[in-house]
Amino acid sequence: MLKSGLLFLLLSFSGCAALLFRDIVQQSTTRNYDYTKYHNMSEISAWMEQIVKENPGVVTSQTYGKTFEGRDITLLKISVANPDGKEKKAVWMDCGIHAREWIAPAFCQWFVREVLQTYRTDEKMKEMVQNLDFYVTPVLNIDGYVYTWINETTRLWRKSRSPPPANCTCYGVDLNRNFNANWGTVGVSTDCCSNTYCGESPASEKEAQAVTEFVKNRTKEIICFLTIHSYGQQVLLPYGHPQIMAPNHAELLEAGTGAAKAMTAVHKQEYEAGTPPEILYEFSGSSKDWARLAGIPFSYTFELRDKNEFGFLLPEDQIQPACQEAYAGARHIITYAHDKFFTDSNNAGAVSASITLWVTALTSYLITYVLE
Amino acid sequence: MNWFCFVWTVLFSMVWQCPAAPSTPSPTAPGSTAQDEVECPSNCVLLIYSNRSTSEAQDPLVMTSTELNPDHYEAQRAAHAVRYYLNTLYGTPFRQLSFSKVHQARTEDLGEAGMKYLLEISVKDSLNKSSEKLCSAEVVYPRGETQQPPKVQISCAASLQLNTSAEEEDFYKRYSAADSAVSGKDIPDSYGHVDPEMVPFWKLAGVASTFIMLNESNENTLYNLAQVAKITQLESQNGQLRLEYVVLLHDMISQVIIIACITTSDD
Numbered sequence: 001m002l003k004s005g006l007l008f009l010l011l012s013f014s015g016c017a018a019l020l021f022r023d024i025v026q027q028s029t030t031r032n033y034d035y036t037k038y039h040n041m042s043e044i045s046a047w048m049e050q051i052v053k054e055n056p057g058v059v060t061s062q063t064y065g066k067t068f069e070g071r072d073i074t075l076l077k078i079s080v081a082n083p084d085g086k087e088k089k090a091v092w093m094d095c096g097i098h099a100r101e102w103i104a105p106a107f108c109q110w111f112v113r114e115v116l117q118t119y120r121t122d123e124k125m126k127e128m129v130q131n132l133d134f135y136v137t138p139v140l141n142i143d144g145y146v147y148t149w150i151n152e153t154t155r156l157w158r159k160s161r162s163p164p165p166a167n168c169t170c171y172g173v174d175l176n177r178n179f180n181a182n183w184g185t186v187g188v189s190t191d192c193c194s195n196t197y198c199g200e201s202p203a204s205e206k207e208a209q210a211v212t213e214f215v216k217n218r219t220k221e222i223i224c225f226l227t228i229h230s231y232g233q234q235v236l237l238p239y240g241h242p243q244i245m246a247p248n249h250a251e252l253l254e255a256g257t258g259a260a261k262a263m264t265a266v267h268k269q270e271y272e273a274g275t276p277p278e279i280l281y282e283f284s285g286s287s288k289d290w291a292r293l294a295g296i297p298f299s300y301t302f303e304l305r306d307k308n309e310f311g312f313l314l315p316e317d318q319i320q321p322a323c324q325e326a327y328a329g330a331r332h333i334i335t336y337a338h339d340k341f342f343t344d345s346n347n348a349g350a351v352s353a354s355i356t357l358w359v360t361a362l363t364s365y366l367i368t369y370v371l372e
Numbered sequence: 373m374n375w376f377c378f379v380w381t382v383l384f385s386m387v388w389q390c391p392a393a394p395s396t397p398s399p400t401a402p403g404s405t406a407q408d409e410v411e412c413p414s415n416c417v418l419l420i421y422s423n424r425s426t427s428e429a430q431d432p433l434v435m436t437s438t439e440l441n442p443d444h445y446e447a448q449r450a451a452h453a454v455r456y457y458l459n460t461l462y463g464t465p466f467r468q469l470s471f472s473k474v475h476q477a478r479t480e481d482l483g484e485a486g487m488k489y490l491l492e493i494s495v496k497d498s499l500n501k502s503s504e505k506l507c508s509a510e511v512v513y514p515r516g517e518t519q520q521p522p523k524v525q526i527s528c529a530a531s532l533q534l535n536t537s538a539e540e541e542d543f544y545k546r547y548s549a550a551d552s553a554v555s556g557k558d559i560p561d562s563y564g565h566v567d568p569e570m571v572p573f574w575k576l577a578g579v580a581s582t583f584i585m586l587n588e589s590n591e592n593t594l595y596n597l598a599q600v601a602k603i604t605q606l607e608s609q610n611g612q613l614r615l616e617y618v619v620l621l622h623d624m625i626s627q628v629i630i631i632a633c634i635t636t637s638d639d
Contacts, residue, residue, distance in 0.1 A: 038563055152558040156598060156620065156629055174627070195627035232624070278444050281625050308596040311622060315564030 030054060035110050036319045038102050040149050044138055047109065048076055055116060065210020067143045068162040073210045078115055078134040086131070089341055091224040091334055092215060092296075094137040097175050097207075097287065099144025099157045100312045103304050103322050104228040108138040110323035111330065124335065131342045132334070135214075135222075141175055141207055156312060158195050160205050168192035173199040176229075177283065178208045179290035182241045187276075187283025198285050211287060216294055224337040225291035225299040226330055231311050232303035234280065235260045235273040235329060238292040241284050242277035246292050255336040256300060259329035266325045269305065276301075298337040302326060440477040442491075447477035449594050450489035450511040450522075456586035456595075457524035458495065462532050463579030465572035466539050468498045469532065475506070486514040487591065495528065505531065513591050521587045543572055544638070548613040552605060559600040573603055577617050580634045585621060588630075598622040598629060612637045 030050045039047065052059050058080060065073040075094075082088055095108035112134075119129040139145050143161035147154050159172030170193035177188045180202035184190075188198035203209050215222060237252040239245070246252055256273035263271040272279060276286075280303075292299040305314055305322040314322065440447045451474050458469040476492040489511040494504040507528035514520040547554060559574050560566045566574050577600045585595035598620040606614040614637040621630045 148562075152562060155558075155562045156622075158627060189626075195629075272443060274443070278441070279448075280445060310560060310564050311596055311598050313560040313562065313564040313599060315560065315566075318564070 030113075033109075035106070035113060035323070037316055038106060038319075039109075041139060041142060041146050044105065044109070045074075048074065048138065051076060051112060051116070059112075059116070064214040066206055067141075068160060068206050069143045071142045071146075073137065073140065073142065073207065075135050075137040075214075076112055078112070078119075078129070078136070080119065080129045082130050088131055088133055088221075089223045089338075090133040090135060090218065090221045091226070091337075092135045092222050092291075093226045093228065093330070094140045094211065094287070095228040096139040096145050097141050097227060098229055099141050099148045099159070100155065101228075101230040101304075102148070102312070103230045103314045103319065105139045105145065106319050107228055107304060107323050107326045108136055110319075111327060112136055112138075114327055128334065128338050132223075132338055133221075137211075140211070143207075144172070159197065160207055162205060164192050165200050170197075173197055173205050175205055175207055176227075176287060177285040178203060178205045179285050179287050180212070181286060181289035181293050182239070182244070182284035185284040186241055187281055188285060196283070202285070208287070212290070215291060215296070219295040222291075222296050223298060223341055224334055225288065225296045226302060226333065227287050227291075227300070228302045228304065228326070230304040230314065231306055231308075232280070233263075233269060233271045233305060233307055234301075234303040235263070235271060236276050236280065236288065236301040236303065237273065238275070238299055239289050240276040240282055240286050241289070242282045248297055251336075251340075252298065252300075255298060255333050258336065259300075259332040262332045263325040263329040266328050267321050269321075269325060270307075271325070271329070297340075298333055300333060302329060436481045438479045438481075440479060440489075442474035442477045446479070446591070447474045447489070447491060449589075449591060450477070451491055451493050451509075452594055453511045453522050453586065453589045454491065454493060454509045454524055454526060456582040456589065458526065458529075458532065459579050459582040460586060461529065462534070463582060464536075464540055465543060465576040465579070466499070466537060467534070468575060468578065470496045470498075472496050472504055482512065484515065486512045488512045495526075495532070497532070499534070513589075519588060519590060522589055524586070544613055547605070548608055548611055550608065552608075552613075554603065554605040554615070556603045557601060559603070570603075573615070574600055576615070576636065577603065577619050577634070580617060580636045581619050581621060581632065584619075584632050584634065588621075592625055594624040596622050596624065601631070606635065609637075 030047060033047055033050075048061055052061050055078075058078060060077045060079070061074050062077055063072040063074045067073060079088075093108060093111065095104040096102075098104075115125065115129070115134060118125045120126060141160055144157055144159060147157045147161055157172070159174050161172055164170050168191070173192075174188075174194075174196045177183075177196055177198035183202035184198050187196065189196045191197060199205055199208075203212050215225070235256045237246070237249070237256045253273065260271040260273040263269070274280075276282060286301065288299045288301045304326050305318055310318075451471050455470050462469060471493045473494045474491055475494065478490050480488040480490065482488050491509045491511070493507055493509055495507050496504050505528050507526050509524065509526040512523045514522070546552070554573065556567075556570050556573065559570050559577075578597045581595075581597045588595065600617060601620055602616075602618040604616045606616050608614060614635065617634045617636065619632050619634060621632055622628075623630065
């Protein structure tokens with residue numbers, strides 16, 4: 001009796017030990033990933049690999065360019081098959097185009113998790129992922145982001161890390177002034193030492209080229225382009241140039257205002273919507289302007305928390321509420337864009353319902369009167 | 373002497389673009405990190421402010437008045453100038469003033485004398501979060517090629533005056549002791565963290581910065597305190613608490629980070 005008891009104990013102990021050993025050897029799953037902490041680039045890359053591994057058939061990754069320093073620029077694609085084999089549209093999201101805005105990459109990771117956790121259970125999300133693919137780039141300006149992690153003196157870097165042009169001495173281009181959208185006209189500096197230096201030519205920066213190439217080949221597919229920044233608590237619609245207005249300005253404003261309201265409602269933090277020349281400052285060469293000019297109807301810049309207390313140095317205990325707000329705003333715009341393009345399915349539903357009704361009525365009439 | 377008077381003596385407030393500013397690292401070593409610590413006031417060009425008063429309007433003016441959208445940037449920037457002004461008057465390590473909303477705004481072009489902004493704003497007091505004061509404020513930005521600070525007036529100024537709190541007195545007593553040697557750097561740190569003990573010093577840096585931010589304000593700027601790079605307690609003179617700060621100020625419009633050196637002492 002004692003012997004079998006001891007044997008049992010030994011077996012279960014070694015069983016437990018084996019399980020423990022397996023867990024240590026195995027990479028940690030994303031279930032343990034802390035979305036309420038800031039992560040450096042190698043942690044984010046590892047997380048991306050895990051997300052792909054854990055969601056086979058739904059998440060793939062794609063490298064679509066290189067940074068100046070030669071790093072791969074990679075996005076996660078979330079794609080669920082459309083049950084009727086219908087053509088799908090897509091949503092683009094990028095974070096971290098400005099290196100010091102750490103809450104932005106944190107939000108892209110949060111967003112991916114949210115979609116993956118809700119697409120099977122939330123009715124609206126379920127419908128939307130059948131019609132929309134999601135392209136999410138957690139960190140676009142990887143060189144800049146890596147630079148901000150070196151030490152405290154580099155934390156407030158904003159630009160890319162390309163070398164200075166001739167006759168100038170400073171590194172980096174403001175990627176959000178470098179896109180080919182009224183490039184170099186307003187709100188930019190031609191001094192390479194400036195934090196709003198727009199570069200030597202439109203899309204001179206490899207990071208801007210990568211986005212341009214990927215998106216311009218998909219302008220019929222992508223209906224929503226969201227680029228995430230901090231700080232300021234604003235939803236910015238095209239254009240940054242004061243003298244031009246998007247052809248669909250009214251609906252951009254409607255969706256944007258709705259998003260700002262949804263964001264404000266989460267934790268009573270004020271968010272506002274408008275064009276940059278109205279509520280911020282005029283500037284050209286932004287990615288959201290380029291996307292709108294390329295034909296993508298719903299194009300926005302999100303400025304996340306806060307207003308001015310911590311600024312770029314948003315505490316980690318605010319990551320969760322900031323991401324909840326941003327998610328509410330992103331979801332509002334994605335839903336708006338989705339419903340605009342996929343009302344056919346609603347109409348088809350209504351048509352088939354009314355056909356059913358008529359057939360039933362006719363049949364019962366025939367049965368009642370013909371068979372009498 | 374304690375915090376009562378809150379007449380901030382901002383000595384040596386110097387603003388400069390150092391060659392070693394965080395936004396412009398040296399390009400000679402591509403992988404190199406940014407600069408060494410900034411020493412006050414050593415190797416940087418000093419800008420000293422003149423207290424030139426704006427000239428009085430002599431001729432009868434054609435005063436054009438324009439209504440502004442209170443949520444748009446023009447009114448908002450002027451409201452921030454009011455925020456800086458209020459904190460130069462009443463800000464303490466334990467009390468900061470800001471605004472929640474601009475209700476109405478318009479401008480009056482005063483010609484040579486500058487551009488006047490008239491605002492109705494709700495002033496928020498960090499000491500009393502539930503109630504806000506509706507105030508009328510005026511901001512006059514002078515015209516000219518060199519930077520001059522705006523002149524600010526606000527109707528509810530008197531009603532914002534408060535006595536020194538026990539908290540402030542304790543703070544002063546504790547840190548003006550002869551052996552006190554407060555120091556710190558990078559507040560908040562990269563992760564946004566501020567040591568609880570350093571919070572009043574951080575808030576004090578914000579208040580002291582409003583002197584500089586007001587001085588540097590014009591219609592094309594919007595300043596916030598980005599970070600306290602360094603804080604050092606200086607030797608107490610006559611029982612005063614004296615602190616030397618290196619602060620990083622962020623201008624939202626140009627996206628520049630300026631380094632400023634501030635020495636504070638109560639008076």
